[in-house]
Amino acid sequence: MRFSAPIFRLKRQARLLARRQGIPLNQALDRVASEEGFRSWSHLASTCSEQRASDRILGKLSAGDLLLLGARPGHGKTLLGLELAASARDLGRTGIFFTLNDNERDVLDRLATIGAERKRGSAFVIVDTSDEICADYVIARLGKTEDDALAVIDHLQLLDQRRSTPDLATQIRALKSYAEASGAIVVTISQIDRGFELTGKRVPDVSDVRLPNPLDLTVFDKTCFLHAGEVLLETAA
Template sequence: MHLSAPIYRLKRNARDLARQQGIPLHRALDRVASEQGYQSWSHLASQASQARPAAAVLSRLVPGDLILIGARPGQGKTLLGLELAARAGALGRTGFFFTLDYHERDVRQRLSELGLPPSADAGAVQVDTSDDISADHVIRRLASAGTPALAVIDYLQLLDQKRSTPDLATQIGALRRHVKETGAICAIISQIDRSFDLSPRKMPGRSDIRLPNPLDLAAFDRICFLNEGRLRMEAAQA
């Protein structure tokens, strides 16, 4: 059963409903869950947790992986990245979330609304919103962590905007060498070209990844595509 919106948005809808109708939050949550076809909010949360794409991705990650996560806006690529960082502890790792697109307050808010499983620790995620984010910046942060890292970078195209930083291919090459040498795991979120919206295909592919400058996608170990609640994960060098 597919939700009509991500769980964090449904929880926000329930809070609005509780305020508007002056009812307890738990009743509002149950009402929203009923509208989605579930017996209660706890039933919805339990089922949604089992179906989360992050669980499928985490189960396939190995030390040294460099992966790309691609989707159109609103399809859950940022939420997937946030959850991967929040669940890094389950792999004995420190989670990092590097973003050039959000303020830390916004990231923390979205983490708090994810409805994460008990094993996740959103508060332990190291959030970095520095304007200096680049491959070198990420590598320095990971090297200073003192523990194995699972890093998420939001997002690929923004790494390529500053003239003062190396070109995109050089940065991705540096990140690949770092994760291979240290056993870190790094996931990079990517935009998908808007032309995909006019395509009859159910899932984007490599040709849909928006690359303003040349980049050999074989630098990645795996590519994850998201669309309409579905996940496809493939080897980048296939």
């Protein structure tokens, strides 16, 4: 069955509806599903036969990988990052979502849209919203996990904003070295330059990544770019 919009856009519609009308997110999700002709959001989700993008990506990640995940605003990169963190337990890993972009309530709302609400005291998804997030902070936090970690950092460009931290290239190299040594998987969400929308390309690529300062993107083992529901995962050159 075809939907009126990609799943990530339907989830976004529900989140905006919940905020606009002051109703619980699960009610907003059910309302959006009803408009699509389903009994509930769970009915819609169970009817969608397409394998989740996060499952496809997880199946191609290996210990020590550094993944760049990029998209323009509103195209689902943060939700996909959360899905990866929430699914880390399927790989026997601890999923940790570091964000310098959203507050904890925003993150929990987004987790609810993918049916992965964080339970208090559990490691279903560890959410870290510290203002101190940088490569050294992430590495120290990952070193405290009992299991191998899958870390998602939201987002790449914000790592480069504080003068007290090393430059972005140094931080990314440190994350790569740590991932290789520890077997962790590190995903960095990235902004895409607005000029991409004038290129005529269906999906962004590394040339469209917005970089405030120079960064050799070949340090990433894999890249994943999203646009209008299309997902392109590639091994970096």
